[in-house]
Amino acid sequence: MHVLNLGILAHVDAGKTSLTERLLHSVGVIDEVGSVDDGNTRTDTLALERQRGITIKSAVVSFPLDDVTVNLIDTPGHPDFIAEVERVLGVLDGAVLVVSAVEGVQAQTRVLLRTLQRLRIPTLLFVNKIDRRGARTEEVLRAVSARLTPAVVPMGTATGPGTRAARFVPGLDPAAAVDVLTGHDDDLLAAYVEDTVTDTRLRAALRAQTRQALIHPVYLGSAITGAGVAALLSGIRDLLPPAGGDPDGPVSGTVFKVERGPAGEKIAYARMFSGTLRVRDRIPFGPDREDGRITAVSVFDRGTDARAEAVPAGRIAKLWGLADIRIGDALGEPRKAHEPFFAPPTLETVVVPGPGVPKPALHLALTQLAEQDPLIGLRHDEARQETSVSLYGEVQKEVIQATLADEYGLDVTFRETTPLCIERPVGTGAAVEFNQKDPNPFLATVGLRVDPAPVGSGVRFRLEVELGSMPYAFFKAVEDTVRETLGQGLSGWQVADCTVTMTHSGYSPRQSHAHQGFDKSMSSTGADFRGLTPLVLIEALRRAGTRVHEPMHRFRVEAPADTAGALLPALAGLGAVPRSTETRGDTCVLEGMVPAARVHAVEQRLPGLTRGEGVWESSFDHYAPVTHGSVPRRPRTDHNPLNRKEYLLNVTRRVGGRGGRD
Structure with missing residues (x-):
């Protein structure tokens, strides 16, 4: 049996979760269609989702469709939870993008289809709510073509739109289909000119181009009445590609969701791209490639999940036993990393504990929320005992507040939301400090130059010194510290789009005395390079200037x-x-x-x-x-290398010459 991992995506309130319910009912997985308004849908399981009538966390549910097992992933529609959608996109074989026949093409609809096209994820469109008063099917189809993509092929027409009697009449218009399909198929164009295009040839081209994400078949219907859903299911089965992957190949998977079980244990949701993962297997995961032992596996089937001994390539499973697992971690052989699909959060707020709320408990709760949503981006200020979170919007802030209250019993408020700015170098700056020369208290030589880089290029670290001039671990310590230090520039913001070049290096070789061990006070360690690098880098940044x-x-x-x-x-x-x-x-x-x-x-x-x-x-x-008002500054949470005296007090507990070393 083939497997298809299918995402359901939409702008909020387009009817995405209702469509999921209708699909499950149509294939016999559930006896009654749940209602978002009544809070009894299969995929909106969080109390907060049921109260608000919106999807906040992605959810997986499986159903059989003839010879295909469909793992359907319902995703949030509100733009504040776009990070949840991003994690899902990387594990999909195909998608259904839902558009409302009443509201039409909306902001998130455009963002989602652009991303699906960029990732070449085969996508069907479903124009929902044709039974609602105000449904404008023809107008919406024109808007889809004008504002989303002209590469759409209507798979039929709607009768009686705007009434409860609205229906979808399947029927491919050959002329309209050929007009779109011949743009990617010269042989089909030649056959059309010679009037030899058969229905079989046309549908073969439709299937091939849909699977290549070149065109998007469009269905119309209603998740509430079920109109058009049978035709959509046929399209899902016939037009979207099954999952690939060799179950006998090397183990490779990706974790796209992490939740905690009743006992607080971590449960990882993973898509397997290759190989077979079995209970009791030890598997490397995450950036550090540490080994973890799988203690239990659960695979999705007929609307629920059931324990299994293994999960093969192509399937989605829940995994137990990986205590340190995080969203985005690779299991087994890492796959090629992708650039972020969507923009990062652009807002930030400080979480303020209510009366009697212990700060350690709040910090723990926020840390656990960040495990489930890494883009929350916790930032803890030890000096002020404050924790900030990054946000996509105000609704996300309300959800965090309600989650802390409902799940952790913690009453919190928030400071005013502020924008998350960045800093970019405006010029070139260089600095260097030499080993065993005042005022450098570290046994290390580090020279760095900062140059501006093209917008969007990120941070690049390069060497102008010989790689063999000192142990590789010291170079690695410098690079890691450079990237960490650039998290807070001259005004406290993340520094973006620059090249940092190491221009000088030096160290004190390992020293030991006769009949004695390693003498740390006379030998360079990674700590020396980690301690010195922020001072040199900030000075180089100061000379370059940032905006x-x-x-x-x-x-x-x-x-x-x-x-x-x-x-x-x-x-x-x-x-x-x-x-x-x-x-x-x-x-x-x-x-x-x-x-x-x-x-x-x-x-x-x-x-x-x-x-x-x-x-x-x-x-x-x-x-x-920023061209208006004063330049916004962000309080620092590091040891403040802008202030050498304060920094050295924090890092080495001494000021001035070397004297001695911790």
Whole structure:
């Protein structure tokens, strides 16, 4: 039996979880269709998900579809939880992207399809809610073609849209299909010109191009009434590719979710790409490739999961026994690492414990939440005894607050949300400190040069010294410390897009006395290089200079044309800069840029400015230099290499010459 790992994705409220319920009911896995409003769906298991009617964590449920076992992964639709979607994308064989026939193409819909196309994940589109009042099937199909992708092939038509009697009538329009398919198939174009295209040839091309993620078949229907769902299931079975992987090959898998069981044990959700993982196997995992022993395996089948002795390539399983496992860890042979699919969080807030909440308990709870969502990005300030979390938006903050209250019994509030800025070097700077020369108290020579690099290139470390000039472990200590130190630049922000070159190196060889062991006071250790590197790097950064950049969102707003006169100055007052204005009949469309820090304020003001008719969408676009007000600074949580005296007190407990060493 083939396996297909299928993701269901959508903008929030498009009906993604309802569609999951309908699919499970249609194949006989559940007897009754659950309701998001009633809080009894199969995949929204968290109490908070049931209360709010939104998906927060991805969930896996399996069902048989003729000769295919489908592992269906329901993902969050709200953009604040895009990190959860990112983790799932890397384990999918195919996807269904849900679009609402009422709301149409929305902000998250566009972000998701762009990402699915970039990753070449075969994707079907399902236009949901054709039974709802206000359903605009033809208009939505035109919007899909204009705003998502023209590479769509309608698989039928809708009758009676906007009524409970709405139905999907399957039927491929050969002319429309050929128009799209011939763009990627010259032989099909030649056959079309010669009028020799058969239905079999057309469907073969449709299947092949869908599996190559070149085109996207579109179905219409209703998750509530079941209209169109049978046709969608046929498309999932016939058009999407089965999972690959050799069960007899080397073991290789990826962990995309981690949760804790009733006893606090970690449970890892993993997709196996190769080999077979068995109970009692020892498996290397994570960046440090430490070994862990699998104590139990559970595979998904017919709506639930059941214990098994092994999980082969292509399947998804729950694994027990890996105490230090983290999301994103590779099991066995690592696969090629991918660049992040989505933008990083652009906001940050400090978690404030309520009266009587012990700070150690709060820190432990936040650490466990970060295990399940690494992009929460905990940042602990020992001096101020404060913990910050990074965020995608205000809803995520509310969910963290509710989770801490419901699952840990911890009452917290938050400080005002602030943008997560970055720093970029504006010039070149170099610094060096030599071994056994004042004021260097470390047995190490480190010279570093910082150069600006192209936007988006990240941080690169390179050598201008011979690799054999000192032990490799010392070079590794310098590089690791460089990357760690760049987490807090001159203004306290992450330093991005630069090249750091090691220009000088030196060390004191291992010393020992007769009949005695290693003399640490006369021999360089990795600690010397880890201690000296931040001082040299910060000095080089100081000489290069850095500029703070704030995150900017690209926005698009549709509103009644007669509200533009009030909308434009209000947007400007909130820091938004419209780049284009277009009037389409009685609707105006504004596009431009807005600081991430002001997005929430704009969203709150928009209904009042547009009589509740404004439609806003925004997503991260780039970082721009801060040009207004004072340069934002972020409190440091390191030993503060900006202040040499303070730093040396923290690191070596002594100031000035070497004197002696800890």
